[in-house]
Amino acid sequence: MKKFITGCIIFLIPVIAIYAAVEYSLRQIPYAVKIKKEFAMNNREDIKILALGSSHFERGLNPQFMDSLTLNLGNSGQRIIENYRLLLKFEPLLPNLKLVIVELSYDWLERNKSMTSPVVDNLNLVFYDVNTFERDVKPQDYLLFPSNPDFFSNRLSEHIFNESALKFNKFGFDTNRFYGSYEAVQHQDSLIKDEDIYVENATDPVAFSKNVKILNKFIEYCEKRKLKILIYSTPTHYRYNRLRDKQIVQRRDSVLQEFKQKYENLSVYIDEENPDFVTPFFYNGDHLNPTGAEKATKLLNEYIEKNIFTKQPSSKLSK
Structure with missing residues (x-):
């Protein structure tokens, strides 16, 4: 028995050492979340x-083009609850914060936890020390590799061989994310098929009720701290908009109208149907590419400077 235990220990030591080396190496990679935290x-x-x-902010809001210094914590799949947890973490750390912008894309009130990748939760925990799992933290949650071995294997390989196409600016925005489904067909509308435009059209009454309550808490938190809040949605391609469920849009907009009347510190800017955003500005149906992000961010900045940082906030809802 003693020899068996000794053998097991001898076997496990190099395995543990290799795994520790992998986890350490993964933490040296310049993820967007790491750059944003710094x-x-x-x-x-x-x-x-x-x-x-979510990724709509991650790819569609470039703080480089904002007049006021902006921290964009947008990340793929982050719903209202994850963003609320991040607000609770970061707001006390930013003593001169004046405005909070929160995404409310068209079906965001209908989304449940299954639509958030575990990778996002692990990254939030490891780099932000924020629990967005909607459960108690487990020891393994502090490990990156197990949450998505394929994703982290690819990132590690790209890092080791210097093959990554990611090019982050100092704000953690990827300035090189152009190659998506729209660029694959050279931004020719005639080559974009409806079936290739991914529209989730999420409908979940339970999630809707829960998310509305969280959004209400979100706004109340900002109100108590005398922060202005802007609900914003980035431009989406007209083909994507055409495939949306109109009832989902109406439910979202009815909530926005109710909250706009209820809270004086709230402004709403839904820019999803802006006709100036044509195909070359998009990565895919609902994500802007860096050129589109520059244009959208400049419009957002103009709106904020004219309407939020003045005494007369206004709203722009989808028609």
Whole structure:
């Protein structure tokens, strides 16, 4: 028995050492979340705007083109509840914060936890020390590799061989994310098929009720801290908009109208149907490419400077 235990220990030591080396190496990779955390800590006294959303913000809001210093924590699949947790973490760290921008894309009130990748939760925990799992944290949650071995294997390989196409600016925005389904067909509308435009059309009454309550808490939190809040949705391609469920849009917009009347600190800017955003500005149906993000961010900045940082907030809802 003693020899068996000794053998097991001898076997496990190199395995543990290799795994520890993998986890350490993964933490050296310049993820967007890592860059954003460093930016937040290095500029915490000067940040005036905090943006919280999903990949629509991650790819569609470039703080480089904002007049006020902006921290954009947008990440793929982050719903209202994950963004609320991030708000609770970061708001106390930013003493001069004036405005919180939160995403409310068309079916975001209908989304449940199954639509958030576990990778997002692990990254939030490891780099932000924020639990977005909607459960108690387990020891393995602090490990990156097990949450998605394929994803992290690819990232590690790209990092080791310097093959990554990602090019982050100091705000953690990827300035090189152009090659998506739209660029694959050279942005020719005639070559884009409806079946290739992914529209989830999420409908979940339970999730809807829960998310409305969380959004209400979100706004109340900002109101108590005398922060202005802007609900914003990035432009989406007209083909994508055409495939949306109109009832989902109406449910979202009815909630926005109700909240707009209820809260004085709330403004709404839904730019999904902006006709100026034609195919070359898009990565795919509902995500902008870096050129589109520049255009959208400049419009958002103009709206904020004219309407939010003045005494007369206004709203722009989808028609």
